[in-house]
Amino acid sequence: MLFPSFDAGTSRATLLSRRRFVQGLAAGGAMLAFGSRASSGVVQAPRVPELRGADLDLVIGETPVNFTGRVRTAVTVNGSLPAPTLRLREGTTATLRVRNALPANSVHGHETSLHWHGIVLPANMDGVPGLSFDGIHRGEAYVYRFDVRQAGTYWYHSHSAFQEQAGLYGALIIDPVEPEPFSYQREHVVLLSDWTDLAPEALFARLKTMPGHDNVYRRTVGDFMRDASKDGLRATLGDRGMWGRMRMTPSDLSDVNANTYTYLMNGTTGPGNWTGLFAPGEKVRLRFINGSSMTYFDVRIPGLDMTVVAVDGQYVHPVTVDEFRMAAAETFDVIVEPRGQDAYTIFVQDSARTGFVSGTLAVREGLRAPVPALDPRPILTMADMAHGGHAMPGMDHSQHAGMAMPHDMAGMDHSQMAGMDRAMPGMTHAASSTAPVHPASEVGNPLVDMQAMAPTSRLDDPGNGLRDNGRRVLRYSMLRSLFDDPDGREPGRSVELHLTGHMERFAWSFDGTKFADAAPLQLKYGERVRVVLVNDTMMSHPIHLHGMWSDVEDDAGAFMVRKHTVDMPPGSRRSYRVRADALGRWAYHCHLLYHMESGMMRTVEVRE
Amino acid sequence: MSARPVFAALIAVSLAARAQHAGHDMSQMGHAMQPPPAEATNAKAPPASATPAPSPDPHAAHTMQGMDHSMHDMPTMDMSQTKEQAAPYTPVPVPTDADRAAAFAPLTPHAMHDREVHLFTRVDRLEVDDGEGAATEITAWLGGDVNRAWLRAKGRTDAGRLEHASVELLYGRLVAPWWDVVAGVRHDTGGGPSRNWAAIGVQGVTPYKIELRATGYVGDSGRTAARVEAEYDTLLTNRWILQWRAEADAYGRDDPARGLGSGLSSFEAGARLRYEITREFAPYLGVEVEHAYGDTATFRRAHDEDAHDTRIVAGLRLVF
Numbered sequence: 001m002l003f004p005s006f007d008a009g010t011s012r013a014t015l016l017s018r019r020r021f022v023q024g025l026a027a028g029g030a031m032l033a034f035g036s037r038a039s040s041g042v043v044q045a046p047r048v049p050e051l052r053g054a055d056l057d058l059v060i061g062e063t064p065v066n067f068t069g070r071v072r073t074a075v076t077v078n079g080s081l082p083a084p085t086l087r088l089r090e091g092t093t094a095t096l097r098v099r100n101a102l103p104a105n106s107v108h109g110h111e112t113s114l115h116w117h118g119i120v121l122p123a124n125m126d127g128v129p130g131l132s133f134d135g136i137h138r139g140e141a142y143v144y145r146f147d148v149r150q151a152g153t154y155w156y157h158s159h160s161a162f163q164e165q166a167g168l169y170g171a172l173i174i175d176p177v178e179p180e181p182f183s184y185q186r187e188h189v190v191l192l193s194d195w196t197d198l199a200p201e202a203l204f205a206r207l208k209t210m211p212g213h214d215n216v217y218r219r220t221v222g223d224f225m226r227d228a229s230k231d232g233l234r235a236t237l238g239d240r241g242m243w244g245r246m247r248m249t250p251s252d253l254s255d256v257n258a259n260t261y262t263y264l265m266n267g268t269t270g271p272g273n274w275t276g277l278f279a280p281g282e283k284v285r286l287r288f289i290n291g292s293s294m295t296y297f298d299v300r301i302p303g304l305d306m307t308v309v310a311v312d313g314q315y316v317h318p319v320t321v322d323e324f325r326m327a328a329a330e331t332f333d334v335i336v337e338p339r340g341q342d343a344y345t346i347f348v349q350d351s352a353r354t355g356f357v358s359g360t361l362a363v364r365e366g367l368r369a370p371v372p373a374l375d376p377r378p379i380l381t382m383a384d385m386a387h388g389g390h391a392m393p394g395m396d397h398s399q400h401a402g403m404a405m406p407h408d409m410a411g412m413d414h415s416q417m418a419g420m421d422r423a424m425p426g427m428t429h430a431a432s433s434t435a436p437v438h439p440a441s442e443v444g445n446p447l448v449d450m451q452a453m454a455p456t457s458r459l460d461d462p463g464n465g466l467r468d469n470g471r472r473v474l475r476y477s478m479l480r481s482l483f484d485d486p487d488g489r490e491p492g493r494s495v496e497l498h499l500t501g502h503m504e505r506f507a508w509s510f511d512g513t514k515f516a517d518a519a520p521l522q523l524k525y526g527e528r529v530r531v532v533l534v535n536d537t538m539m540s541h542p543i544h545l546h547g548m549w550s551d552v553e554d555d556a557g558a559f560m561v562r563k564h565t566v567d568m569p570p571g572s573r574r575s576y577r578v579r580a581d582a583l584g585r586w587a588y589h590c591h592l593l594y595h596m597e598s599g600m601m602r603t604v605e606v607r608e
Numbered sequence: 609m610s611a612r613p614v615f616a617a618l619i620a621v622s623l624a625a626r627a628q629h630a631g632h633d634m635s636q637m638g639h640a641m642q643p644p645p646a647e648a649t650n651a652k653a654p655p656a657s658a659t660p661a662p663s664p665d666p667h668a669a670h671t672m673q674g675m676d677h678s679m680h681d682m683p684t685m686d687m688s689q690t691k692e693q694a695a696p697y698t699p700v701p702v703p704t705d706a707d708r709a710a711a712f713a714p715l716t717p718h719a720m721h722d723r724e725v726h727l728f729t730r731v732d733r734l735e736v737d738d739g740e741g742a743a744t745e746i747t748a749w750l751g752g753d754v755n756r757a758w759l760r761a762k763g764r765t766d767a768g769r770l771e772h773a774s775v776e777l778l779y780g781r782l783v784a785p786w787w788d789v790v791a792g793v794r795h796d797t798g799g800g801p802s803r804n805w806a807a808i809g810v811q812g813v814t815p816y817k818i819e820l821r822a823t824g825y826v827g828d829s830g831r832t833a834a835r836v837e838a839e840y841d842t843l844l845t846n847r848w849i850l851q852w853r854a855e856a857d858a859y860g861r862d863d864p865a866r867g868l869g870s871g872l873s874s875f876e877a878g879a880r881l882r883y884e885i886t887r888e889f890a891p892y893l894g895v896e897v898e899h900a901y902g903d904t905a906t907f908r909r910a911h912d913e914d915a916h917d918t919r920i921v922a923g924l925r926l927v928f
Contacts, residue, residue, distance in 0.1 A: 122710035130718025161719070204721060209728035210927065213887050220843040244816035247786060447753055449785040488697040502785060504813070507722075507753040514722045526700040581700045584711035587718075599722035606711075608703060 052087040061101040074167035083170025099141040111135040118564035121146035123584025151176030152313025153287040162200030169291040187285040188276035194261040194292040217251040250379040258355025274359035290326040293593035296351035306334040315482035324474035327542035327567035329591040343367035378465035445512040455573035485559035491530035514599025523580035547586040551577040735923025740767040770798035787812035800866035832860030869903020
C-alpha cells in the first residue's frame with residue numbers, strides 16, 4: 001500500500017503532495033485504495049474491503065478522497081469509501097462495534113450512526129439517532145447486536161445529518177442458511193452512489209435557495225420553434241401555457257444531477273473502470289445496490305440478459321430484462337451469463353440522463369467494451385404527473401390536458417378548468433384511476449404546490465425515459481415474491497399518506513406537514529395495516545419504512561412483492577401491507593437524502 | 609397546530625372517501641383488528657402483468673398447528689372481531705421484556721434540517737450605463753420555508769452623485785404556494801430629503817412565471833406611494849437568458865423637494881441579455897428606458913433633466 005491510512009492531523013504539505021500524485025488518477029477513487037499498480041499504467045480500480053464474521057469492528061472517520069481532481073474529505077468506515085462490504089450469516093448473532101473517530105471540528109458533525117437498511121432487528125439496533133438510540137458521539141463506541149433472521153443483499157449507511165452523502169455507505173450481504181433458489185459460480189457487489197465535492201451542507205443550502213440550480217435543460221426559444229413546427233403553434237402554446245400556469249418546468253427530473261454529482265460504482269468513477277471478473281460460461285450474480293443520496297439509476301449491460309432473482313434482498317420469481325431502474329436505496333440481485341465476449345460494459349445512467357458511471361465485466365483486468373451514449377433526455381409529460389396516459393390507448397392528452405393541479409386557487413382560472421374538463425371524460429373511464437381525496441392539512445397549505453388529480457398505481461409503467469426504448473425494462477408489475485404473503489391477513493385498516501412538496505422552496509413533507517411539525521404515526525403491535533401512498537409532487541420518491549417490511553400490493557389489492565423501499569413515481573398511488581411486528585420508534589421517510597432532511601419523514605411508533 | 613388531530617382527521621377523511629370503507633364504523637378506528645373489507649369492494653382492474661400473482665393460500669394457516677395459542681396471548685388481538693380475518697400464517701411474536709426495553713428508550717429527539725434558516729443574497733443588477741450613471745439592485749432573504757426577512761435595495765448614481773436610493777426591510781410570509789405577503793419599512797434617500805415609509809405588499813410568481821412585486825407605502829405627513837415591479841426570463845438557451853424588467857412608481861401627492869409628482873411618476877422598462885457562466889455569476893448587456901410623467905416630468909425639466917431617458921447598460925448579476 002502506497003498510502004497508509006492517515007488521520008486528519010496530516011499536514012497540509014503532505015496532502016498537497018498526495019494531491020499532485022492522484023490528480024492524474026482522479027478517475028480512480030478513494031486515495032487510500034490506490035495500490036502500487038497505479039504506476040504500471042493500468043488504472044486499477046480499488047477493491048472494496050470485505051469483512052466477514054459475526055463479530056466486526058468498524059471505525060468511522062474522515063479520509064481524503066479525490067474523484068474529480070480535487071481532494072475532499074469523505075466520511076468513511078475503516079478508511080474505505082464505500083464502507084467495507086459486511087458479510088453476515090443468517091441464523092447468527094451479529095456483533096458490530098462501531099467507533100466514532102471523527103476528528104474534532106469535522107464538518108460532518110460530532111455524532112455519527114450506522115443504520116442497517118432493510119434489516120429486521122430490535123428498535124435500539126436500528127441506528128437512527130433520536131429514534132433508536134442517542135447516536136454515537138465523538139470518541140465513543142456503540143455495540144450493535146442483533147440476530148440475523150434474513151438473507152440477501154442489503155446495505156448500511158449513516159443516519160446522521162448528511163454523512164451518507166459524504167461517503168458513509170456500504171454493502172451488507174447476508175448468506176442464507178437454506179440453499180438459494182438459483183445457482184451461480186461467482187458474485188460481485190455493484191454499489192452505485194453519487195459523490196459531490198461540495199460539502200453536503202452547502203449543497204443543501206443551495207437546494208434551499210436555488211432549487212433549480214442543476215436544471216440546465218429548461219426548454220428554450222429554440223425548443224419552442226422546433227415544437228411549433230412539429231406539433232403546431234397552437235398545441236405548443238397550449239403546452240407551454242399549461243406548464244407556465246403551473247410555474248414548473250418539465251425538465252425538472254431530479255433536484256441534483258451530474259452537473260453536481262460524480263457517479264461512482266464501488267467507489268470508482270467511470271474512467272476508473274471498476275472491473276468484475278468472470279470466466280466464460282459462468283453464471284455471475286451481481287448484487288446491485290443504489291447507495292446514492294439523490295439519484296435514480298438505470299442499469300443495463302449491453303449484450304447481456306439480466307435475470308432479476310431478488311429485490312431488496314428478497315427472492316422474486318426470476319424475470320429476465322435488459323434494463324432496470326433503481327430508486328435510491330433499492331437493491332437488485334441479477335444473474336448474468338457472460339460468454340462470447342471478453343468484456344461487457346455495466347452502463348448506469350441517471351434517470352434524467354445527465355451523466356453516467358460505467359464499469360466492466362471482463363475475463364481479466366484492463367479490458368473494456370464500448371460504452372453506450374446517454375439516452376435522449378426525457379421531459380415530464382402531464383401524464384407523468386397524474387396519469388399513465390401512454391398505457392391507455394387513445395388517452396394521450398399528455399401534452400394538452402392539465403391533469404395535475406397547481407395548488408394555487410388564484411391560478412385556477414377558467415381556461416385551465418376548461419382544459420381539465422376536456423381531460424376528464426377520458427380519465428373517468430380509466431378503470432384503475434381513483435380520484436384522490438386530499439388530506440385537510442394540504443388545503444390552503446402554502447408548502448403544497450400541486451396535487452395529483454388522477455393518480456394510478458403505474459406498476460406497469462417502466463418510468464419516464466424508459467418507455468418504448470426498444471429494451472425490455474423491468475416494471476414493478478413484473479416483480480413477484482417467490483413466497484406467498486407471509487402474513488396472509490387482510491389489513492384491518494388503511495393509512496393514506498400523500499407525498500407533498502414545494503419545488504421552489506425545496507420543502508418536502510407528508511400530507512403537507514414536515515417532520516418537525518408532525519406527531520408520530522401510531523401502529524398497534526401485531527396489526528396489519530394497509531399503507532396507501534399518493535404522490536402529489538412532480539418528483540419520484542423512494543419511501544422506506546424501517547423495521548418492518550412493505551408488502552407491495554397489485555392493482556387488485558393482492559400481495560405482490562416484499563420490499564423495504566417502495567418507489568413512488570410522480571402521479572402514482574401505490575399501496576402496501578405492513579405487519580406491525582416490531583415494537584418501538586421507527587423512521588419512515590423518503591430516501592432522497594435532502595427530501596428527508598427537508599421534512600419528508602415521519603416517526604412510526606409501534607406500541608402494544 | 610397540533611398534528612395529532614390533523615392526522616386522525618386525515619385518516620377519517622381518507623377512509624370515508626374510499627368506497628370500500630364506507631361501511632366502517634369510524635369509532636372502531638383505534639382497534640388493531642377490524643373485519644377486513646369484503647372482497648367485492650376491491651373493484652379495481654386486474655393487474656396487467658407479465659406473470660400472474662401467486663395468491664395467498666387461505667389454507668396455509670391450517671398447516672401451522674399450535675398457532676392459535678400464541679395468538680391468544682396477544683393482548684391486542686380482539687378475536688371476536690376477526691371472524692373473516694384468518695390468523696397470520698406466521699404468528700406475530702409475543703413481545704419480550706427485552707423487546708420492550710429496546711423499544712422506547714428516552715432519547716434526545718431526532719435532529720433534522722427541516723427548520724433550518726438559510727440566507728440568500730442576489731445582486732440582481734450591478735451596472736454602469738453609457739452616460740455617467742451606475743445602478744444596483746439587491747434582493748436578500750433570511751429565514752425558513754414560510755417566514756423570511758427580506759432586504760430589497762436599489763439605487764442609482766449619476767456622475768458620482770446619488771440620484772435616488774431605496775432600502776426596504778420587510779417581514780415576508782408565504783401565504784399561498786407562490787405568494788408572500790410582505791410588510792415592513794422603506795427608507796428613501798438621495799435626490800432630496802430622506803423619506804421613511806411603512807410598507808405592505810405582495811411578491812411572488814404569477815402564472816406564466818412572471819416575478820411580481822406590488823407594494824403600497826404610507827409615509828409621514830400622510831404621504832402615500834406604490835411600486836410595482838415585474839420580471840420575466842426568456843431562455844434563448846439555458847445560459848443566454850433575456851430578462852425583461854419593468855417598474856412603475858406612483859405617489860399620492862407632490863413631493864417637490866424630491867422632484868416627485870403625484871400619480872404615476874416614473875416607469876422603467878429594460879431588457880438585459882445575460883450569460884450565466886454559472887448560476888452565481890452572469891455578466892449582461894442591456895437597454896433601459898425610463899419615462900417620467902406628470903409633475904415628476906415637470907420637476908425634471910425644471911432641473912434641466914430629461915423626462916425620458918434611454919440607457920445602454922452593462923453589468924453583473926451575482927448570487928452569493
